[in-house]
Amino acid sequence: MFGSHLSIAGSMTNALDEAKRLKMDCVQVFTKNQRQWKVAPLTDAQVNDWLSALKRMQWDATEQPAGSPVRVVSHNSYLINMASPDPSARDKSIALQQVEIERCEQLHIPLCVAHPGAHLGQALPAGRPHTLGAKPSKDERAGLDRIVKSLDTIHKHLPGYNTITCLETTVGSGSNLGYDFQHLAYIRNRVKQPERIGYCFDTCHVTAAGYDMTTDTNAQKVLDRFDAECGFEHLAVFHLNDSVGAVGSRRDRHAHIGDGLCGRSCFRAIVNHRRFDNVPKILETPKEETDKGTPWDMVNIRRLKRFRARRGR
Numbered sequence: 514m515f516g517s518h519l520s521i522a523g524s525m526t527n528a529l530d531e532a533k534r535l536k537m538d539c540v541q542v543f544t545k546n547q548r549q550w551k552v553a554p555l556t557d558a559q560v561n562d563w564l565s566a567l568k569r570m571q572w573d574a575t576e577q578p579a580g581s582p583v584r585v586v587s588h589n590s591y592l593i594n595m596a597s598p599d600p601s602a603r604d605k606s607i608a609l610q611q612v613e614i615e616r617c618e619q620l621h622i623p624l625c626v627a628h629p630g631a632h633l634g635q636a637l638p639a640g641r642p643h644t645l646g647a648k649p650s651k652d653e654r655a656g657l658d659r660i661v662k663s664l665d666t667i668h669k670h671l672p673g674y675n676t677i678t679c680l681e682t683t684v685g686s687g688s689n690l691g692y693d694f695q696h697l698a699y700i701r702n703r704v705k706q707p708e709r710i711g712y713c714f715d716t717c718h719v720t721a722a723g724y725d726m727t728t729d730t731n732a733q734k735v736l737d738r739f740d741a742e743c744g745f746e747h748l749a750v751f752h753l754n755d756s757v758g759a760v761g762s763r764r765d766r767h768a769h770i771g772d773g774l775c776g777r778s779c780f781r782a783i784v785n786h787r788r789f790d791n792v793p794k795i796l797e798t799p800k801e802e803t804d805k806g807t808p809w810d811m812v813n814i815r816r817l818k819r820f821r822a823r824r825g826r
Contacts, residue, residue: 595663596630596656629691632656642761684721711749723761727776
């Protein structure tokens, strides 16, 4: 289940065509311009073209048996901040996140990855690492509670929708929440409809947040900690990115697989864990080509596949 975040420039179906050309198992897309508040509604032609392409590829989740792997993931707008203390800004974010979910429903996209948000209160100075597992500060708890209320509002406005919002791990830069696994669990445990919330585990973000996966033993400990605090059963998506920043650096800069500081053990632990076989693993690494003209997405997927141990029958 290896794929990448691909561009929808020109047409949304371009991302599906590129995923097929590169022989990927899954794909992540934006369903709109991620840096704009206003967005035109999807046209019938856009929706029909997209659904037809999904059907041809046999990637339409609504036509697959229960328990089948999810092939298509969406990522929400970077503008959304459901933790904002400004009521007007938060309402604006709630409205845009609602649009994101409505578009996912139209396009039969089961999962929508979302950054939890920033509380915009007192934050650690840049360069100082967070203490993982510590009790959330007053500002952090207030921000987490605002996210819970925001999600409850969205769910109330969209009853019966199937799209799952996947809260993503973050590096914890500035006042961003989600750098600690317990932040994600706090939110899901308090929303009124927890079944509509899942998680996205980003390897670069987890490393830069301070979780050390640079040895096989440590990598397994981090995964065990995530399972204990959040639950593997709610882990719906991986973002597989290496990290330019060191462990605890709080730097959100992605590197090609094996070229950063996550450690190969980080990726080995994930790709060899049977529990994750059917979990989409999405690259968000730089979009470029090697000197030989090979797309780096293909190179990174090959590297990930080489980390897989041979399994007995």
